[in-house]
Amino acid sequence: MSAFTTPTPRDSGAAEGRVAPTTTRAEASASPHGCHHVTCRPSAAGRPARRHPGGVRRGPRRSLATVAAEKASWAREKETWDYETDSWSLAAAAGSSGLHPRPVLREIAAALPEDVVVATDIGNICQIANAYLSFDRPRSMLGAMMFGNCGYAFPTAVGAKFAAPERPVVALVGDGAFGISLNELLTCPRERVGVTVVVFNNGQWGAEKKNHVDFYSERFIGVDLVNPSFAAIAQAFGWRGVRVDRLGDVGPALRAGVEAQRDGIPTLIEVLCTPGLGGPFRRDALQTPVRHLAGYRSRP
Ligand SMILES: Cc1ncc(C[n+]2csc(CCOP(=O)(O)OP(=O)(O)O)c2C)c(N)n1
Ligand SMILES: [Mg+2]
Numbered sequence: 001m002s003a004f005t006t007p008t009p010r011d012s013g014a015a016e017g018r019v020a021p022t023t024t025r026a027e028a029s030a031s032p033h034g035c036h037h038v039t040c041r042p043s044a045a046g047r048p049a050r051r052h053p054g055g056v057r058r059g060p061r062r063s064l065a066t067v068a069a070e071k072a073s074w075a076r077e078k079e080t081w082d083y084e085t086d087s088w089s090l091a092a093a094a095g096s097s098g099l100h101p102r103p104v105l106r107e108i109a110a111a112l113p114e115d116v117v118v119a120t121d122i123g124n125i126c127q128i129a130n131a132y133l134s135f136d137r138p139r140s141m142l143g144a145m146m147f148g149n150c151g152y153a154f155p156t157a158v159g160a161k162f163a164a165p166e167r168p169v170v171a172l173v174g175d176g177a178f179g180i181s182l183n184e185l186l187t188c189p190r191e192r193v194g195v196t197v198v199v200f201n202n203g204q205w206g207a208e209k210k211n212h213v214d215f216y217s218e219r220f221i222g223v224d225l226v227n228p229s230f231a232a233i234a235q236a237f238g239w240r241g242v243r244v245d246r247l248g249d250v251g252p253a254l255r256a257g258v259e260a261q262r263d264g265i266p267t268l269i270e271v272l273c274t275p276g277l278g279g280p281f282r283r284d285a286l287q288t289p290v291r292h293l294a295g296y297r298s299r300p
Contacts, residue, residue, distance in 0.1 A: 151180030
C-alpha cells in the first residue's frame with residue numbers, strides 16, 4: 001500500500017478476508033461508519049501529488065471521474081436494494097410483518113427538507129442510514145462516528161434545535177438506543193423543542209446481534225428487546241406520536257413531523273421494521289487487531 005492510498009474496506013478488507021461474508025457490494029464500499037472512502041493515487045506522471053492546504057493530496061482528474069462513476073453505481077444499487085439477502089436476514093425477516101429498513105431509509109431521505117439537520121445513532125439501521133443521507137450545506141449531519149455511543153442522536157438533535165431553532169432537526173434512532181435516551185422526552189414539550197425523532201423498532205439490539213450472527217455461530221445472548229409502543233409513550237409525554245407500519249406512510253409522517261416543528265411541537269415516528277440486519281459498522285470489531293507500531297506488536 002503506498003503512502004498515498006487510503007484503502008477502501010472493499011479492496012483491503014475483502015482481500016484479507018475481513019469483510020463479513022454477508023456484506024454486499026455497496027456496503028463493502030462504505031466505511032465502517034457509512035462514509036465512503038476515496039482512494040487517492042500519486043499523479044500519473046509519477047510526480048508526488050501536490051499537497052492540498054488541508055493536508056489532502058490531489059490526484060489526477062481521472063480519479064475524480066472514477067469516484068463519480070463509483071458514486072453513481074452506488075446510487076443505482078441503493079435505488080433497487082430492498083432487503084438484506086444473507087440467509088440469516090432472509091429467515092428472520094420472513095416471519096416479520098415489519099418494513100424492510102432500506103426502502104424506509106429511501107422514503108426518509110426523499111422526505112427530508114432541504115435545510116435539515118440530521119443526527120444519527122449508532123445501531124445497525126442508523127449506520128446504514130448514513131449512506132442514504134446527503135446534504136447541501138455544512139453543519140447538517142451529526143453522527144456518533146468513533147464516539148460510538150448508543151443514545152447519541154436524540155439528545156444531540158435537541159441540542160441542535162437549541163443551536164439552530166430556525167432549521168428542521170430530525171433524529172434517527174434504533175429502539176435500543178432510544179431506550180437509553182428516552183428521558184429527553186420530558187425536555188421537549190417543557191422547553192418547546194420541536195424535534196422529529198424516528199425510532200426504528202426492530203425488537204433487538206441489532207448491531208450486537210449482527211456480531212452474534214457473524215462471529216458467534218448465531219448463539220444469541222441479551223440481544224432481543226421486548227418493546228412498548230414508543231409512539232404511545234411519546235404521546236403520554238405530550239408529543240405527537242405516530243406508529244408507521246406501511247411504507248407509503250413514512251414520508252407523510254416525516255413531513256407532518258417537520259411541519260409541527262414550526263409550532264415547537266415534537267413528533268416521534270415509530271417505524272416497525274423487520275429484524276433483517278445489514279453489514280456491521282465495525283467489520284473488524286472482533287478480529288485480531290493489526291499492530292502497526294513496534295511497541296504494540298507483542299500485545300495480544
Ligand atoms: C452506551 C452504549 N452501550 C452499548 C453500545 C454497544 N452497541 C452498539 S450498537 C448497539 C445496538 C443498537 O441497537 P438499536 O439502537 O436497537 O439499533 P439497531 O442495531 O437495532 O438498528 C449496542 C448495544 C454502545 N455503542 N454504546
Ligand atoms: Mg434495534
